[in-house]
């Protein structure tokens with residue numbers, strides 16, 4: 117392989133990248149898109165198949181209503197217009213994992229078009245257009261390992277054949293590898309909120325291909341693009357795009373031309389390699405599938421589906437920032453997962469002071485998670501636990517210092533807050549006589565502060581409370597100390 121000329125920074129300044137992404141998302145229906153076979157992942161190969169998904173002659177596809185509803189819901193969440201009548205088309209090609217010799221997809225009349233999502237690019241909101249969202253069936257899977265005789269042959273598992281997919285095609289609005297990463301992250305977050313897919317990249321429920329070209333700044337026409345396929349993480353897509361942009365600028369700067377081709381990314385080397393030239397690409401000879409009626413999503417059905425549209429992450433972040441007075445960053449973390457945001461809001465809603473729950477979640481919980489490199493899902497303390505602790509602080513039962521200590525113990529023992537609290541809760545001193553004795557000692561030991569307090573500096577109350585609690589080794593009930601001190605200091 118010839119060494120690729122890589123471009124200098126000065127060369128990069130002359131060009132701008134143009135990136136478009138095609139994302140395939142598997143829908144979480146129980147059965148396939150055109151037959152009643154199960155879509156379960158991980159079943160023994162070729163056990164979830166029937167004449168329809170195997171493409172036997174004469175077998176007729178029947179469209180899965182749930183798949184349509186999920187696709188429409190996702191398209192709505194991506195701000196698309198839903199086309200009332202869309203058409204299923206056959207995309208004809210031969211491949212071992214495609215027994216019918218064609219894939220049922222949508223072509224010139226897709227389910228939905230003209231959408232967008234908003235991403236953050238260098239801290240500024242940027243709209244990325246979504247050209248279309250269409251429904252199609254998945255193909256099977258070629259297996260190269262994990263079965264007897266794998267060294268000499270390839271096997272086919274057709275369980276995935278006919279699993280419903282949506283393909284989400286972006287406009288070429290993405291201008292850098294970082295924007296591509298951000299787009300994919302936001303897109304995944306939105307799809308997860310709609311719950312139409314688990315977006316599990318390891319199981320192939322979300323797959324992304326990238327088209328990338330570069331052009332001279334100020335030039336209107338696009339440069340020749342290459343397509344990067346089969347990259348299995350967002351991070352690798354960002355890396356692959358970075359490398360590919362660099363390579364293309366290098367080729368152009370040294371007087372060469374980019375050939376339109378499909379490239380594969382090797383993450384170990386951080387490089388892309390040409391896989392096949394686009395000139396060899398098939399003409400798919402799309403035509404409307406004669407076995408399927410046009411798909412009609414009328415206003416009534418559309419409205420019914422729209423009722424299932426949840427509050428989406430961006431709107432929820434904005435609302436939570438106002439409602440709980442938290443920062444944009446923390447709102448981002450709390451809403452990054454719908455289940456978690458739901459848990460947080462449920463717990464905070466029942467707490468005495470929701471804002472305190474938010475504050476504890478961000479300061480005490482997230483700080484510790486970050487230090488231990490844990491995600492919120494892995495947290496020993498649940499949102500209910502955070503709310504429970506917030507109520508204790510609110511009621512003056514535990515001090516902020518004690519709360520920190522208990523949080524540390526939760527992380528040490530991997531137990532939730534209520535469990536640790538039950539075991540560790542200090543034997544509280546509520547004996548009025550004993551507390552009054554401590555108060556007298558503290559007052560006697562601090563005559564200057566007493567004089568200042570009686571002279572009007574009432575903020576010193578907190579100082580006295582602190583001293584009494586300290587004298588009780590943290591065991592005096594803060595609320596009681598407060599009340600008794602006020603009386604005593606006023607005498």
Ligand SMILES: [Zn+2]
Pocket residue numbers: 148151152153164165166167168169170278
């Ligand atoms: Zn089937």
